[in-house]
Amino acid sequence: MRFFQNILLLLCLLALCKSDPSRIHLKFHCNPQVGTWCGTLIVYEHDVFSEHDIMATDSFCETSDTKELFYEFSPGGDGSPGYEWSYLLSHNCSSHGHNHCLHPKGTANVPVEGLSIAELEAEVFESGYKAKTLPLYVDPTVPPIRNLGDFCQQVTSCAVDRLLSILNVDKNRFQFLGTTCLMIAAKFEEVFPPEIREFSIITDNTYEVDEILQMEKFILAQLDFDVALPTAAWFAASFGKRMKFNERMTKTMRYMVDLSLLDVHFLRYRPSDIAAAAACFANVQWGKEAWPKEMIEDTGIDTDDFVDALKDLHHMYITAPTSEYKSIFNKYCETDEMNVALFSHQSTNSLFSTIPVQ
Numbered sequence: 046m047r048f049f050q051n052i053l054l055l056l057c058l059l060a061l062c063k064s065d066p067s068r069i070h071l072k073f074h075c076n077p078q079v080g081t082w083c084g085t086l087i088v089y090e091h092d093v094f095s096e097h098d099i100m101a102t103d104s105f106c107e108t109s110d111t112k113e114l115f116y117e118f119s120p121g122g123d124g125s126p127g128y129e130w131s132y133l134l135s136h137n138c139s140s141h142g143h144n145h146c147l148h149p150k151g152t153a154n155v156p157v158e159g160l161s162i163a164e165l166e167a168e169v170f171e172s173g174y175k176a177k178t179l180p181l182y183v184d185p186t187v188p189p190i191r192n193l194g195d196f197c198q199q200v201t202s203c204a205v206d207r208l209l210s211i212l213n214v215d216k217n218r219f220q221f222l223g224t225t226c227l228m229i230a231a232k233f234e235e236v237f238p239p240e241i242r243e244f245s246i247i248t249d250n251t252y253e254v255d256e257i258l259q260m261e262k263f264i265l266a267q268l269d270f271d272v273a274l275p276t277a278a279w280f281a282a283s284f285g286k287r288m289k290f291n292e293r294m295t296k297t298m299r300y301m302v303d304l305s306l307l308d309v310h311f312l313r314y315r316p317s318d319i320a321a322a323a324a325c326f327a328n329v330q331w332g333k334e335a336w337p338k339e340m341i342e343d344t345g346i347d348t349d350d351f352v353d354a355l356k357d358l359h360h361m362y363i364t365a366p367t368s369e370y371k372s373i374f375n376k377y378c379e380t381d382e383m384n385v386a387l388f389s390h391q392s393t394n395s396l397f398s399t400i401p402v403q
């Protein structure tokens with residue numbers, strides 16, 4: 046008997062040790078004047094390089110002004126030392142009953158080892174994606190669209206570029222084209238794309254949902270349904286992973302890739318060369334070897350291939366703070382992006398001495 050008890054105890058212990066649980070405490074504050082408000086919640090573990098892991102979905106209606114939710118998960122590791130918890134909350138806690146989609150900027154990070162508790166708290170009244178402020182397509186990084194990921198931005202601008210090379214687009218239809226491309230890219234790239242209605246709202250209701258759907262059909266036919274192109278952001282993510290970039294280097298690299306969207310001259314370069322130049326820039330900026338020999342072997346891309354793209358990127362980096370289009374610069378000045386846009390380019394002045402150019 047004693048023996049079996051011990052075995053049982055051991056089995057329980059083993060089961061416990063297998064994976065430490067992670068507790069999540071979410072707390073949402075609404076305005077007491079709102080009355081009943083409802084929400085749909087998705088809790089997920091953020092993964093930088095792959096699909097996010099959705100851990101829970103929930104719907105609730107609440108009469109008081111605070112809604113608290115508790116979860117406990119045992120995701121069984123993450124391949125990294127921490128879990129990054131986040132959520133997406135669609136809610137109608139607002140003065141006019143509008144639906145908002147709240148997606149917090151950061152994540153709650155807790156260690157994988159040991160019992161951990163992640164606290165996520167937010168003021169939800171009128172907050173979240175409500176695209177009333179008209180973000181013209183010209184500037185794809187204005188706040189409401191900023192929640193869409195880097196890949197989405199790249200796919201959009203790639204689709205727009207291709208369309209402009211085959212169509213003659215009237216200037217006042219340009220916003221229509223850009224918005225529809227953004228919607229196509231969002232559907233393609235995002236785990237949670239905004240609803241079509243929201244794209245109508247960002248054109249300030251100039252275009253109805255039906256019109257956007259018509260335009261979508263037209264554009265997809267023009268593009269032969271070829272939406273999945275390898276973009277510079279896509280290559281950059283893969284290079285960064287290969288060179289084991291830390292967060293700051295990854296952000297620097299992304300900043301450079303985003304800057305390349307602002308100038309039509311970059312269309313002459315291959316996306317992989319732009320990505321290699323951006324990765325090389327991040328390496329030099331943070332004191333690493335510019336473009337290691339293994340990368341030449343693994344990717345077949347040599348420094349000669351991207352030195353021109355690198356010169357142009359370097360120029361973009363220096364002129365970004367004074368450029369006419371500052372939203373990308375402003376985005377990367379923020380602490381969320383570890384202020385990577387603010388670092389002096391002292392180190393990169395020596396950029397071209399560190400890479401062997403013929």
Ligand SMILES: *[C@@H]1O[C@H](CO)[C@@H](O)[C@H](O)[C@H]1NC(C)=O
Nearest residue numbers: 079081082083137138139142
């Ligand atoms: C939110 O939606 C629910 C269900 O549709 C509704 O009963 C409630 O009145 C709405 N609340 C607000 C503040 O609009």
